[in-house]
Amino acid sequence: MRAVVYTQPGDPSVLDLVEREPAEPGPGDVRVRLVRAGVNPTDWKFRAGGMGALAFPEIVPGQDGAGVVDAVGAGVDDVSPGDRVWVMLAQHTRPGGTAQEQVVVPRQNVAALPDNASYDLGASLGVPAVTAHRALTTSEDLGARLSPGSMAGATVLVAGGAGAVGNAAIQLARWAGASVISTVSSDEKAVLARAAGAQHTVNYRDGDTAAAVRELAPQGVDLVVEVAPAQNLALDLAVIRPRATIAIYANNGGDEVTLGVRETFSTNARFQWVLLYTVGADALRAAAEDVTAAVADGALAVGDERGVPLHHYPLEQTTEAHAAVESGAVGKVLLDVSED
Known part of the structure; x- marks a missing residue:
């Protein structure tokens, strides 16, 4: 699979597009084939070293994304392959974020993406919402x-x-x-x-x-x-x-x-x-449930009509996407990771 990685802190030029084997989901994990990934200010701050020393030798940036579950680990019985989901905090405690084609996250870090919601919206939730x-x-x-x-x-x-x-x-x-x-x-x-x-x-x-x-x-x-x-x-x-x-x-x-x-x-x-x-598991769970309910009600959306202009970059232009967010792009910067 394709993944964007960095091995040292720095400006967007430290990002490289590489080929990696997809990680296998462990107990309590979910693997998602990503369609879209969001880019947030926190992503470039981590990459630039503003959050302290790098926690892993190689890091895939990105906290947010949306896609389709393609595998689950032992003990996961309420999410199944084929389910549409949105992802949050993918890079919180693990080296693999959402700037890659498949990401493995704990079950609690995915939530159902309502049928009325696009992958653009799903990837725009996470950190902001x-x-x-x-x-x-x-x-x-x-x-x-x-x-x-x-x-x-x-x-x-x-x-x-x-x-x-x-x-x-x-x-x-x-x-x-x-x-x-x-x-x-x-x-x-x-x-x-x-x-x-x-x-x-x-x-x-x-x-x-x-x-x-x-x-x-x-x-x-x-x-x-x-x-x-x-x-x-x-x-x-x-x-x-x-x-x-x-x-x-x-x-x-x-x-x-x-x-x-x-x-x-x-x-x-x-x-x-x-x-x-560090808000805690209960607060994250409540947010995932309430945000998903707002999306299902049509009350939370993105696009010009909701004041969130969208800026799309292919995965191979993650460097440019990071630079856009770092320079203060108004709206939401998204990576097109794979086909819908």
Whole structure:
């Protein structure tokens, strides 16, 4: 089979397309013949060495994908060859990610791909949708699961609604019945956030952002999905209601934040740090179930009409795909691994 590998950290040029024998599924494993694979910022950060030393001598990048089960290991009796699935966290604890034609992952890292969902959508879930789910389900008052109506009456502020996680957070929050405000940096990105379902957008480069959010949510927002805490924490504290949650999943714009104890004390706020790789098995299982249900309902999708432009690269152009994500491509970068 064809696989893309790297053996040392570096820029996209360290990626090589090679031939490898497919791995056999062990007990509790599932092997998937991939049709599409997603490329996320975390993939190039691992490849560049930004997450520490390489964990294996040779690594196939990629956490997300979608395809068809072609073999299962001992003890797996609820997934069968021929099943359509989406894959998450393929490269979390193993050297073999989704930039290859067949990938072996633990059973809990695959979920059924509903019949109404394309492989493009399946490969676009994983990191963005599961991160968004976690960010939306850590509130004291809003519950640990998402379903239609589970967030009814709540107002969610999504920072950077044109990004992949922001887009998924908007779609999932709207499916759960929340009202959504999104901050954006341009009119073009406002169009994308509104396509995802945000009822309101605020350009943070134009005027008083806190005042604009407060005008839309006079009592304050219930939850913030935050991508840039170093830049936005003062804004978040100014627009939340008491006991709100600020869920932080990235460090765009800076690595440090400063908290004023007294002003923060008065908010009774919960700060939830979200790193997908250590959220725990229960949170991953809940996310897989809820995200799959949203997909089946038609509430979570990709493409221009949902604010997620798709960019396709053949597997042999994984280098170019990584470079596109690293340079900030808007939308979702996908690898065409094999025929549908």
